Amino acid sequence: MTVYQLECFLAVAEELNFSAAAQRLFTTQPAVTYQINTLEKETGLHLFDRTTRRTKLTAGHRVAVMGGGGPIGLFAVQWARILGPGQVVAVDVSPEKADLALQAGPYVPTPIAHALAAVPGDRFDVVVETSGVPRVADQAVAIAARHGQVTLIGIPNKDITLRDSTWA
Numbered sequence: 001m002t003v004y005q006l007e008c009f010l011a012v013a014e015e016l017n018f019s020a021a022a023q024r025l026f027t028t029q030p031a032v033t034y035q036i037n038t039l040e041k042e043t044g045l046h047l048f049d050r051t052t053r054r055t056k057l058t059a060g061h062r063v064a065v066m067g068g069g070g071p072i073g074l075f076a077v078q079w080a081r082i083l084g085p086g087q088v089v090a091v092d093v094s095p096e097k098a099d100l101a102l103q104a105g106p107y108v109p110t111p112i113a114h115a116l117a118a119v120p121g122d123r124f125d126v127v128v129e130t131s132g133v134p135r136v137a138d139q140a141v142a143i144a145a146r147h148g149q150v151t152l153i154g155i156p157n158k159d160i161t162l163r164d165s166t167w168a
Helices: 003-015 018-025 029-043 071-083 095-104 113-118 134-142
Strands: 048-050 055-057 062-066 087-091 108-110 124-129 144-152
Touching: 003 018, 003 029, 003 071, 018 029, 062 071, 062 134, 071 087, 071 095, 071 124, 087 095, 124 134, 134 144
Parallel strands: 062 087, 062 124, 087 108, 124 144
Antiparallel strands: 048 055
16 A cells, blocks of 8 residues: 555545546546555455446445554544444554544544444444454454455464354
């Protein structure tokens, strides 16, 4: 992920038009499209619904950011807010980091993962795991809704194993 890709994303998100975003960035529409497509492939998320006439931001109605108080998590929280879901939950093991995440803008800061049970609603449409901790990756998959999306962007220091019960 590059800063230029994020600039393209923000321009398209604000303009809701690839051509207008390209003009704003002093580049061509195919160049902006390429950057957005690359960003979507890298993150595993479908960022925009596009037709020949209209562009809309996409996001799940409920987003959880695991490791939401770290630097990558804070970025993911802000990005989720830009996409405009109904609820963003930042999850971190440290109460201090959960408070820091609250300043970044999630609607519900959650200091520890097992406290997710207290968050109203079902599972999450989008879960972004940013810590790289194998156990947290397993939890991220477990809290995703049926047909939800899970993106693992944390860098693990050992292999990630998902428990069989995670898929139930």
